[in-house]
Amino acid sequence: MKKTNSRLLIFVVTTLIGLILCIPSFTDATFFSKIKLGLDLQGGLHMTLGVKTDEAISARMKAVALSLKYYCDKNDILIDNLKIEQDKVLFSLVDKDAKPKLEEFLKKESGMDVKSNTLEYSIGVTPGEAKIIREFAISQAIETIRNRLDLFGLAEPSVTKVGEDGIVVELPGVKSQAEELRARELIAKTAKLELSVVSD
Incomplete structure (x- = not known):
């Protein structure tokens, strides 16, 4: 009992x-x-995105080319055939007497792999610098997506890195088709940071 x-x-x-x-x-x-119910219990939106890290490398090389042109114009250093090919800045130095001054400038460009053959120059990024640029591009993309989702007003969105250049976005609680469409538009919207040289 x-x-x-x-x-x-x-x-x-x-x-x-x-x-x-x-x-x-x-x-x-x-x-x-x-x-709090997860995505598997209450439903929601799951997206896997890829970050174009190669574009970040290209943007860095464009910035280097702009900086080089600005420096040469300001210091009366004549260069020719300035162009970007396969993420490398290529150019020719016209005045060989300006070589020491030019190379002094190039040494200050951190993370750059500078090669020269007499007056022909090739500038690329070192493997270490390329890794830093790619990682920064991914972290910037994650931060941008999180900021956009905060504006959307969703509770506890999950934005995480996956693999080398992937991002997984999970949004629990997105139920209507209109909400899903708006969330996808916010996430997939392209954001670009333009770099330019500002004169003193």
Whole structure:
């Protein structure tokens, strides 16, 4: 008899605790935290995106070319055939007497792999610098997506890096087709940072 009463008491107490913990999920009670359902339980939006890190390398080389042209124009150094090919800045130095001055400038460009054959120059990024640029491009993309989702007003969006250049976005609670479309437009919208040389 005592064993039956003990089991009944344990059953009643356990049931009451379970009911108390479930109350916030069905009401607007503020003194309990509601149980948050994940994407697999409440549904939502799942997207896998790829970051074009090669474009970040190209943008860096364009900035180097602009900086080089600005420096040469400012210091009366004549260069010719300035162009970008396969993420390398190529150019020819016209005045060989200006070579020491030019190379002094090129040494200040951190992360650059500078090669020269007499007066012909090739500038590329070192492997270490390329890695830094790619990682920064991904972290910037993640930050941009998070900021856009904050404007969308979604609770607890998940934005994480996957692989070398991938981003996974999970948005629990996106139910209507209109919400999904708006979220996709916000996430996929292209953002570009243009670099230019500002004169003193």
